[in-house]
Amino acid sequence: MFVVAGGSACSPPAPGGGALGLQGRRREAEHTRSTGPPAFQDTPAAMNNATAVLGPSQRWLTPFKRYVSQSAPRLVVIPTWQCELRCRYCFIPKQDGRVMTHRTLERSIDMLLASDRDQVILQFFGGEALIEWDLVQHAIRYGTEHAKKWGKRIRYIISSNGWSIDEDKLTWLRDFDVKLELSLDGNAETQNSFRRALKKGRDSYGEGIPEKAEMIQASGLDHEVIMVVHPEAVDRMPANFFHIVGLGYPRVQINFALGFIWTPEQKQAFAKGLHQIGAELKTRWAQGHDVTLVNLEGAPMPIRLNGEITVDWDGTVYGGNAFLHETKHKQNFVIGHLNDLGSFDRYWMDSPPNEYLLDWSYPPDVTKNNLDVGRIFTSFHRWMHLQTAEQKRAPTGAIDRPS
Numbered sequence: 001m002f003v004v005a006g007g008s009a010c011s012p013p014a015p016g017g018g019a020l021g022l023q024g025r026r027r028e029a030e031h032t033r034s035t036g037p038p039a040f041q042d043t044p045a046a047m048n049n050a051t052a053v054l055g056p057s058q059r060w061l062t063p064f065k066r067y068v069s070q071s072a073p074r075l076v077v078i079p080t081w082q083c084e085l086r087c088r089y090c091f092i093p094k095q096d097g098r099v100m101t102h103r104t105l106e107r108s109i110d111m112l113l114a115s116d117r118d119q120v121i122l123q124f125f126g127g128e129a130l131i132e133w134d135l136v137q138h139a140i141r142y143g144t145e146h147a148k149k150w151g152k153r154i155r156y157i158i159s160s161n162g163w164s165i166d167e168d169k170l171t172w173l174r175d176f177d178v179k180l181e182l183s184l185d186g187n188a189e190t191q192n193s194f195r196r197a198l199k200k201g202r203d204s205y206g207e208g209i210p211e212k213a214e215m216i217q218a219s220g221l222d223h224e225v226i227m228v229v230h231p232e233a234v235d236r237m238p239a240n241f242f243h244i245v246g247l248g249y250p251r252v253q254i255n256f257a258l259g260f261i262w263t264p265e266q267k268q269a270f271a272k273g274l275h276q277i278g279a280e281l282k283t284r285w286a287q288g289h290d291v292t293l294v295n296l297e298g299a300p301m302p303i304r305l306n307g308e309i310t311v312d313w314d315g316t317v318y319g320g321n322a323f324l325h326e327t328k329h330k331q332n333f334v335i336g337h338l339n340d341l342g343s344f345d346r347y348w349m350d351s352p353p354n355e356y357l358l359d360w361s362y363p364p365d366v367t368k369n370n371l372d373v374g375r376i377f378t379s380f381h382r383w384m385h386l387q388t389a390e391q392k393r394a395p396t397g398a399i400d401r402p403s
């Protein structure tokens, strides 16, 4: 999943150079967006000009792109390091006592809302955030009230294994702009084998989201399911994917398990399984079924690690969430602390690029191996888009889902 800081809270603003400076350039770019093509494109001429004024593009291009982008920035918070499950592939050491205070959460939200952006996103990660339901409720109330004061829109994402989701929680959440990112790896056998409950005798599948699909659908809350594929379960991937769909979750994202060496046979099985899923998806789309492999909605990329700015339970600010692994690299990911009163936008513009995250998150041989697995996914992704483009050209009436 995760990080190293390319800049820090204390880093000076990226070179703003020239007569306009960053503010001026952003205004100009925003103005131009509504009237014609953007003023700054990655064309060689524009790049040459910019490089002559600002210096090597590595120093300013990524922050600049983030600055002029329209996307809503996201702040991730870790309300707790504890969890009811002990998933075999989860490297986060579960710990009692690492729970955010209400005040730390409020200060995290204050930092996010001080962003220059009109729309922001707060994501509850962990550990299992819903264990601290009271804290989550407090944050959502506080965020909503304060966003209103600032004239901003705030959305929430709750990453959850779904164990503690019930009717009352859903009823409460539906008054807010909340998306649920739920976890389930497939049928009971797969789920109980790879996402084990901490307490002996508890049923990870039975107490998870399978039985709750109708209730979650009825809540009207935006939601999707993340399914992790462990290399040892790769043969079961297509069956598990459609098992989840069959439970009533039409939007499923596949995460191949990071941090493990995939054997050549497992990689082959992964490619085969993806193509089986792709073929079945095309059949279902042609029949008008509503089912989405969420990965196909984004740009193809072998591994996209989570590089969002993250506030830990104690107020430390990190670039990404790889610090949760607690390896010797943990310090590399620190970019500040809430006490520094740093600017969220500055943190966000300097947030570590994917390449840095890859360098520090897992041992090099594992990263290399996992990138190979990711490339299999990328190639499948392209193949699916090509297929649907061809279907579109042929008048079969098939639905063009991945675009």
Ligand SMILES: C[S@@+](CC[C@H](N)C(=O)[O-])C[C@H]1O[C@@H](n2cnc3c(N)ncnc32)[C@H](O)[C@@H]1O
Pocket: 083, 089, 090, 091, 092, 125, 126, 127, 128, 129, 159, 160, 161, 181, 182, 183, 226, 227, 228, 255, 256, 257, 258, 259
């Ligand atoms: C760390 S969990 C935290 C939120 C919550 N406890 C849950 O499981 O949904 C966030 C997501 O990361 C996924 N995940 C954990 N370890 C992973 C790994 N090694 N590779 C890929 N995804 C992983 C989980 O399955 C889950 O969907």
Ligand code: SF4
Pocket: 083, 084, 085, 086, 087, 090, 092, 126, 127, 128, 161, 183, 195
């Ligand atoms: S439910 Fe989430 S936090 Fe808990 S062990 Fe599994 S992946 Fe990790």
